[in-house]
Amino acid sequence: MLQHLPNEEFMNNHIAKCEFCPYTETMDTIFTIKQAEFVTSVSLGQNYPVPFPKEIAIVGKSNVGKSSLINCISGNGKLARTSSQPGKTRMINYFSINRGQFYLVDLPGYGYAKASKSEQKSWGELIEKYLASGRVDHLFLLIDIRHEPTENDRQMFRYLVYYNIPYTLVATKSDKIAKSKRKAAANSNAKLLGAPPYAVPFSSETGEGKAELLERIHQILEDAQTFPKNEK
Ligand SMILES: Nc1nc2c(ncn2[C@@H]2O[C@H](COP(=O)(O)OP(=O)(O)OP(=O)(O)O)[C@@H](O)[C@H]2O)c(=O)[nH]1
Ligand SMILES: [Mg+2]
Numbered sequence: 001m002l003q004h005l006p007n008e009e010f011m012n013n014h015i016a017k018c019e020f021c022p023y024t025e026t027m028d029t030i031f032t033i034k035q036a037e038f039v040t041s042v043s044l045g046q047n048y049p050v051p052f053p054k055e056i057a058i059v060g061k062s063n064v065g066k067s068s069l070i071n072c073i074s075g076n077g078k079l080a081r082t083s084s085q086p087g088k089t090r091m092i093n094y095f096s097i098n099r100g101q102f103y104l105v106d107l108p109g110y111g112y113a114k115a116s117k118s119e120q121k122s123w124g125e126l127i128e129k130y131l132a133s134g135r136v137d138h139l140f141l142l143i144d145i146r147h148e149p150t151e152n153d154r155q156m157f158r159y160l161v162y163y164n165i166p167y168t169l170v171a172t173k174s175d176k177i178a179k180s181k182r183k184a185a186a187n188s189n190a191k192l193l194g195a196p197p198y199a200v201p202f203s204s205e206t207g208e209g210k211a212e213l214l215e216r217i218h219q220i221l222e223d224a225q226t227f228p229k230n231e232k
Contacts, residue, residue, distance in 0.1 A: 001110060001124055001155050006162040011194055014161045030211075031218035035098055036074040041091040044126045048135060049094050054102035054221055055135050059127070060142030061152060062109030065172040065204055069142065070095060070104050072204035073213055080106050092130060102221060105136070111152045131163055138166045138220045140213070145171035145185050145201060149193045157193045168216050169199035175206045182208075 040049050058066045067080035079095060093106040107130070108123055115123070130136070139160055143149050149157075160167050171186035182201040191197040200216075202209030 001120065001152050002128055002159050003124070005155060005158050011158060011161060031214045031221075033074045033097055033214070036076050036079055036104070037096050038079065039094040039096050039103070041093050043091045044122055044129070048092075048130075048133070049103075051135065052096065052100050052103050054137045055105060056102060056138045056140065056217060056220060057105035057107055057130075057136045058140045058142065059107045059156060060109060060170075060172070061144075061150060062112035064109065064142045064144050065202075066109060066142055067106055068204035069140070069170070069172065069202065069213075070106055072207060073210055073217075074104070092126065102217075110156065111150055128159075131159065131165060136165055138168065140168050140170050142170045142172050143189050143193065143199065145174050145182065145189065145199075146176055147189075149189055154193055157195055166220075168213070169193070169195055170202045170209070170213065171199040172202050172204070174201040174208050175203040 042048055058069060060066050063084075067082040070080040071077050071082065074095070074097065080093060090108050092108070095104045095106065097104055107127060110120075110123060110127070112119075131139075141153075141156060141160065143153055157167075169186075169190045171182075171189055174182045174186070177185060186199040186201045187197045190199040200209045200212050202213065
């Protein structure tokens with residue numbers, strides 16, 4: 001799917017070095033998204049829009065719930081187009097949040113079974129070019145809480161580690177499994193991905209995990225020191 005993947009040794013070093021702090025509840029204000037609007041769609045060879053101070057992108061396999069997550073956390077069910085048919089999002093869709101405070105970027109999903117070889121190839125090029133552009137400050141990598149990560153998920157994770165992109169793992173569709181099993185399933189899927197064993201259980205149906213993701217976004221926006229803009 002993607003080129004330029006790191007080897008096992010590189011990945012093991014990443015885990016060993018990762019002093020991963022899943023989430024710190026230190027903020028005394030609750031961050032909210034007050035305004036959100038679609039800006040533009042970008043396909044291969046087209047220009048990205050004028051940069052905003054921060055850019056947070058959502059990536060994951062087709063149908064995992066990326067567009068639904070954007071709608072849920074922005075409180076606007078109609079912002080990003082969702083569908084039960086996989087492969088709905090084909091381009092890179094930019095949404096401006098809080099009048100230019102940051103972008104949320106909806107990336108096309110990978111692993112869409114019906115996609116042709118050439119579609120998969122152009123998907124790979126589109127995503128690789130985007131991730132290597134240095135525009136993205138933080139990536140939310142979505143995995144389905146009910147299933148073990150796919151080979152494509154594992155590739156995507158290795159890729160973002162290789163490019164040193166800060167990330168948060170999100171285990172979607174948490175409403176589909178029993179509440180008592182959610183944390184363990186999310187964390188075990190993170191581990192199977194080859195990552196430190198922590199993912200946020202999230203449901204765009206019930207809003208579970210929404211507060212945690214908003215808190216995470218707040219940290220990303222505040223934390224210029226931890227997540228400096230990549231000048232590539
Ligand atoms: N039960 C449940 N269904 C969800 C959840 N999130 C998304 N869905 C459903 O899953 C399907 C796919 O959701 P999308 O948000 O369009 O998925 P996507 O990752 O953007 O898909 P692509 O654009 O094809 O890559 C839709 O039918 C959603 O209603 C969730 O948290 N719980
Ligand atoms: Mg989508």
